[in-house]
Amino acid sequence: MKCDLCNKPAVVHEVSINNGKKKEVHLCLEHAQAAGVAIPGQQPINKLLTKFVIGQSPKSTGKECPDCGITFAQIKRSNLIGCPGCYNAFRDSLGSLIEQAQYGASSHIGRVPNRKHTPSQFELRAKKLMNELDAAVTAEQYERAAILRDRLNKLSTEVQADEDEVQGGDGGS
Amino acid sequence: MNIDGDNGIPDNDVVLTTRSRLARNLADHPFLNRASDMQSALVMQTAQRVLLDAPLSEKTLWMDLDELTPLDRSLLVERHLISRHHSESSLHRGVAISSDEHMSIMVNEEDHLRIQVIQRGSRLDETFEQLMRIDALLEQQLDYAFHDQWGYLSVCPTNVGTGIRFSVMVHLPALRITNELAKVQRAAKELHLVVRGYYGEGSESTGQIYQVSNQVTLGRTEEEIQEEFSKSIIPALIDYERSARNVLMKKNSMLLDDRIQRAYSVLCSARLLKVDEAMKLLSRVRLGASLGHVDCSIQTIDELLVQVQPAHLNQQAQSTLSDNDELEYRALIVRNTLSQQ
Numbered sequence: 001m002k003c004d005l006c007n008k009p010a011v012v013h014e015v016s017i018n019n020g021k022k023k024e025v026h027l028c029l030e031h032a033q034a035a036g037v038a039i040p041g042q043q044p045i046n047k048l049l050t051k052f053v054i055g056q057s058p059k060s061t062g063k064e065c066p067d068c069g070i071t072f073a074q075i076k077r078s079n080l081i082g083c084p085g086c087y088n089a090f091r092d093s094l095g096s097l098i099e100q101a102q103y104g105a106s107s108h109i110g111r112v113p114n115r116k117h118t119p120s121q122f123e124l125r126a127k128k129l130m131n132e133l134d135a136a137v138t139a140e141q142y143e144r145a146a147i148l149r150d151r152l153n154k155l156s157t158e159v160q161a162d163e164d165e166v167q168g169g170d171g172g173s
Numbered sequence: 174m175n176i177d178g179d180n181g182i183p184d185n186d187v188v189l190t191t192r193s194r195l196a197r198n199l200a201d202h203p204f205l206n207r208a209s210d211m212q213s214a215l216v217m218q219t220a221q222r223v224l225l226d227a228p229l230s231e232k233t234l235w236m237d238l239d240e241l242t243p244l245d246r247s248l249l250v251e252r253h254l255i256s257r258h259h260s261e262s263s264l265h266r267g268v269a270i271s272s273d274e275h276m277s278i279m280v281n282e283e284d285h286l287r288i289q290v291i292q293r294g295s296r297l298d299e300t301f302e303q304l305m306r307i308d309a310l311l312e313q314q315l316d317y318a319f320h321d322q323w324g325y326l327s328v329c330p331t332n333v334g335t336g337i338r339f340s341v342m343v344h345l346p347a348l349r350i351t352n353e354l355a356k357v358q359r360a361a362k363e364l365h366l367v368v369r370g371y372y373g374e375g376s377e378s379t380g381q382i383y384q385v386s387n388q389v390t391l392g393r394t395e396e397e398i399q400e401e402f403s404k405s406i407i408p409a410l411i412d413y414e415r416s417a418r419n420v421l422m423k424k425n426s427m428l429l430d431d432r433i434q435r436a437y438s439v440l441c442s443a444r445l446l447k448v449d450e451a452m453k454l455l456s457r458v459r460l461g462a463s464l465g466h467v468d469c470s471i472q473t474i475d476e477l478l479v480q481v482q483p484a485h486l487n488q489q490a491q492s493t494l495s496d497n498d499e500l501e502y503r504a505l506i507v508r509n510t511l512s513q514q
């Protein structure tokens with residue numbers, strides 16, 4: 001078996017099934033290392049594959065932010081960053097963009113958040129609904145998506161009503 | 174030197190307003206340029222609940238911009254409570270405003286939150302203190318996007334770190350007459366300051382009114398940036414303009430007085446006024462008021478600068494004015510106000 005990327009013999013092989021599609025990866029030693037993969041025997045093979053896929057698929061060449069999907073080229077063009085995760089995904093390239101915008105400054109020395117906030121019931125429920133909605137849209141379950149969307153819209157008034165009730169139960173203040 | 178201007182507003186012969194603002198974003202939410210409809214709606218809902226619950230001001234009003242008429246949105250822009258960008262954006266967006274209009278928090282402008290405190294005259298320290306108090310309250314309820322190296326994260330690299338921007342709105346008519354504005358602009362550039370017009374980003378300067386803000390938000394503490402602004406930048410701007418006024422008074426006092434009195438007469442008698450013309454003339458009368466050449470308070474002029482704007486005229490007339498009616502109504506408002514002085 002030859003390497004997927006050149007004619008040398010492949011030393012790393014892995015097959016994975018993702019969304020019902022079978023994917024095979026075969027790499028020579030050089031390309032395995034270039035993809036950030038150590039030689040077999042040093043690490044479990046599953047880890048190798050993950051690393052390879054992270055290294056090669058468009059989502060993970062480091063060219064797209066894993067959280068929001070934006071590319072650094074897009075950021076550079078618009079001078080707008082996609083999400084908080086971009087700051088780690090493009091750490092080096094963003095660093096120079098920031099230094100340029102900030103006249104050479106590169107580190108924050110001002111205030112820091114004084115406590116990690118615990119998410120409210122509203123946020124937890126909203127987040128859960130958002131995830132379900134995402135899944136429904138991906139699976140093309142549009143009726144379900146519409147229901148979830150309505151629920152999400154109603155959520156804020158519901159939670160508000162719950163809280164009012166609780167406060168009313170306390171006898172007011 | 175801190176001169177109490179008219180009505181006890183500090184340094185308002187030169188300074189119209191001072192403002193402090195913060196850019197803040199919620200952790201685990203995409204920034205607005207990458208947010209779906211639902212995601213921006215979720216930011217709105219989260220922010221709205223917190224903004225109305227937290228004791229930010231004695232009375233806080235929440236407005237859903239999608240539900241406001243274009244006229245109402247323009248009113249908010251003319252009062253500097255929201256930006257033009259915020260007013261025209263197609264995202265789900267809203268604003269929380271204190272009933273005294275000193276605080277406004279734009280939700281889903283460029284960042285998830287833009288928190289600002291604005292005061293008349295030179296009162297940067299006061300606005301900064303209020304802003305920090307509001308931010309501390311919000312931080313108890315919201316999980317802000319924060320990074321060990323880059324501090325508070327923003328959609329734009331120009332806002333990372335402290336996310337703080339100080340602005341002073343200054344009236345510089347004498348520097349304009351003595352042709353020294355270019356010098357001020359150059360000095361501002363060297364100090365990494367940005368100079369904009371009356372309505373901020375992208376707006377023209379009307380009536381020699383300029384907005385000066387810091388550009389650097391990273392690598393210095395909030396207090397360092399604020400101190401430089403309060404203790405050197407604002408006083409320097411005030412000094413430059415006052416010296417230019419003194420020079421004009423000494424060398425060309427008749428010419429100066431002629432310009433002021435002509436402007437005042439036109440405003441007192443014109444039957445039709447365009448908005449740019451009104452602003453230009455009001456600017457001269459404002460200079461006259463601060464030199465004591467006309468019998469009119471600076472505050473009256475500053476209020477007129479807002480009242481002559483199109484949305485304010487339409488609202489006061491309580492009808493949609495045609496272009497010609499608007500010119501007539503503007504002239505009427507100005508005449509009436511000045512004759513009451």
Ligand SMILES: [Zn+2]
Binds near residue numbers: 007008027030031032
């Ligand atoms: Zn190879």
Ligand SMILES: [Zn+2]
Binds near residue numbers: 066068070086089
């Ligand atoms: Zn991202």
